[in-house]
Amino acid sequence: MKTLWDTIVAVATPRGVGAIAVIRLSGPSALEVIERLTGCAGSEFAPSRARVCEVFATGERDVPLDQCVVTYFRGPHSYTGEDVVEISCHGGPLVVQRILEECLQAGARLAEPGEFTRRAFLNGKLDLTQAEAVAGIVGARSEAALRAAVRQYRGELSAPLRGLREQLVQLAARLELELDFSDEDVEFASREELAGRLEAALELVERALASYRSGRRVWEGVRTVIVGRPNVGKSSLLNALVGSERAIVTEIPGTTRDSIEVERIFDGILFRLVDTAGLRRARDKVEVLGIDRTWREVEKADVLLWVVDASVGKEEAVGEEAWALRRVWEEKGPDLLLVVNKVDLGRQIRLEDLGPVVEGLRSVEVSAKTGEGLRELEAVLVETAVGKEERDGGLLVTSARQFEALLRARDAMERCRAGLRAGLGAELLALDLREAIDAVGRVTGEVTTDEILEEIFGSFCIGK
Ligand code: GDP
Numbered sequence: 001m002k003t004l005w006d007t008i009v010a011v012a013t014p015r016g017v018g019a020i021a022v023i024r025l026s027g028p029s030a031l032e033v034i035e036r037l038t039g040c041a042g043s044e045f046a047p048s049r050a051r052v053c054e055v056f057a058t059g060e061r062d063v064p065l066d067q068c069v070v071t072y073f074r075g076p077h078s079y080t081g082e083d084v085v086e087i088s089c090h091g092g093p094l095v096v097q098r099i100l101e102e103c104l105q106a107g108a109r110l111a112e113p114g115e116f117t118r119r120a121f122l123n124g125k126l127d128l129t130q131a132e133a134v135a136g137i138v139g140a141r142s143e144a145a146l147r148a149a150v151r152q153y154r155g156e157l158s159a160p161l162r163g164l165r166e167q168l169v170q171l172a173a174r175l176e177l178e179l180d181f182s183d184e185d186v187e188f189a190s191r192e193e194l195a196g197r198l199e200a201a202l203e204l205v206e207r208a209l210a211s212y213r214s215g216r217r218v219w220e221g222v223r224t225v226i227v228g229r230p231n232v233g234k235s236s237l238l239n240a241l242v243g244s245e246r247a248i249v250t251e252i253p254g255t256t257r258d259s260i261e262v263e264r265i266f267d268g269i270l271f272r273l274v275d276t277a278g279l280r281r282a283r284d285k286v287e288v289l290g291i292d293r294t295w296r297e298v299e300k301a302d303v304l305l306w307v308v309d310a311s312v313g314k315e316e317a318v319g320e321e322a323w324a325l326r327r328v329w330e331e332k333g334p335d336l337l338l339v340v341n342k343v344d345l346g347r348q349i350r351l352e353d354l355g356p357v358v359e360g361l362r363s364v365e366v367s368a369k370t371g372e373g374l375r376e377l378e379a380v381l382v383e384t385a386v387g388k389e390e391r392d393g394g395l396l397v398t399s400a401r402q403f404e405a406l407l408r409a410r411d412a413m414e415r416c417r418a419g420l421r422a423g424l425g426a427e428l429l430a431l432d433l434r435e436a437i438d439a440v441g442r443v444t445g446e447v448t449t450d451e452i453l454e455e456i457f458g459s460f461c462i463g464k
Pocket of ligand 1: 228229230231232233234235236237278341342343344345366367368369370
């Protein structure tokens with residue numbers, strides 16, 4: 001049976017050939033394992049000091065497996081909070097494999113995915129948002145994602161939430177005190193003060209919830225779907241934005257029948273640009289499939305780039321797809337940017353000509369052919385997709401897990417507020433507060449379940 005008291009081992013660096021590789025041990029017998037491998041006494045490893053030593057295979061003292069740098073971190077002053085030993089060896093697959101085997105022979109067992117970080121969490125070295133941030137730092141694909149992850153790692157999300165939870169605990173405790181004196185009809189918590197504090201707490205939760213829109217986009221990338229009628233220049237626009245020929249450009253309408261996805265960083269933010277089949281009444285079965293797929297992409301989009309051809313008459317510029325796009329914008333809330341393309345051909349249409357279907361939309365004029373307006377489009381795209389404040393703000397909700405727990409907290413707090421207004425008794429008010437406290441605690445990990453831990457650490461790789 002696997003227990004928390006096992007000493008675990010894993011290769012912490014990527015597979016393959018490298019200058020060095022790091023093998024990490026954590027657990028009560030980490031030091032014993034390295035004693036066996038090196039023949040050195042444990043006392044020779046000063047905590048947090050690197051030491052060069054030779055590592056041997058069992059029963060072999062002539063030729064070492066490798067000369068390594070060994071660093072011992074004595075718990076609790078280590079990543080996991082336990083005794084940790086890091087062996088930096090030469091980065092050849094065979095060397096690494098042999099040393100790993102020797103560690104296993106010496107009594108360690110192979111770590112499960114995320115087990116080091118899970119132990120760090122269980123030993124109070126990290127809270128759950130910080131554990132998520134570890135995965136965020138490792139997986140960051142853009143500057144903005146990295147910054148957000150590092151800030152979360154520093155506790156910039158959990159600190160205000162911990163403060164919030166503390167506040168709610170105090171409020172609940174005061175209400176619960178009244179229950180102990182229920183015969184005497186006392187109010188320890190002035191209802192007015194309670195309402196004021198609850199309002200402030202709700203405001204913080206609302207702010208956190210609102211940050212998720214940007215937080216998720218920064219963390220995962222902004223899904224930007226290029227849509228429009230056939231031949232308006234969607235593929236050309238994608239190519240122009242990416243700076244290479246990724247999508248097929250043709251003069252025959254209806255030729256992009258599949259969706260093409262390309263990643264591109266604009267101003268430090270990752271955008272996933274998706275080119276789609278042009279929207280019109282399909283002429284054949286393949287086109288029907290392509291158009292169906294386009295609508296599915298539209299549903300998943302964070303931002304829609306709606307391309308229209310400036311060089312055609314207004315009857316041709318927009319068709320029945322226009323209202324459908326507008327409806328998605330109004331109902332589902334992706335950002336919708338109008339891109340007026342082919343301005344190099346002279347402008348046949350003006351925005352006003354397109355009527356109410358484009359009302360209130362931000363638009364940018366470009367030429368995918370000459371590159372005119374593209375820098376502006378990028379800037380508008382960045383500005384639209386991720387709020388300036390959230391981009392640099394500390395309170396940034398970045399995962400669905402955090403978001404859902406905070407939604408629960410908000411619901412419970414709103415119920416408490418309604419109860420206060422309706423003059424409900426302390427018992428019921430405290431009940432709602434306790435639920436909010438539980439929900440906020442789930443974000444940082446003061447409250448956890450096996451499922452939450454599995455969800456977070458199960459997606460880590462081995463050695464993290
Ligand atoms: P899609 O069907 O919307 O993906 O359109 P394409 O990107 O395949 O472009 C259709 C045609 O319009 C091609 O012949 C392109 O060369 C042309 N085109 C695209 N963008 C521009 C532009 O900005 N200016 C001009 N003059 N032609 C363009």
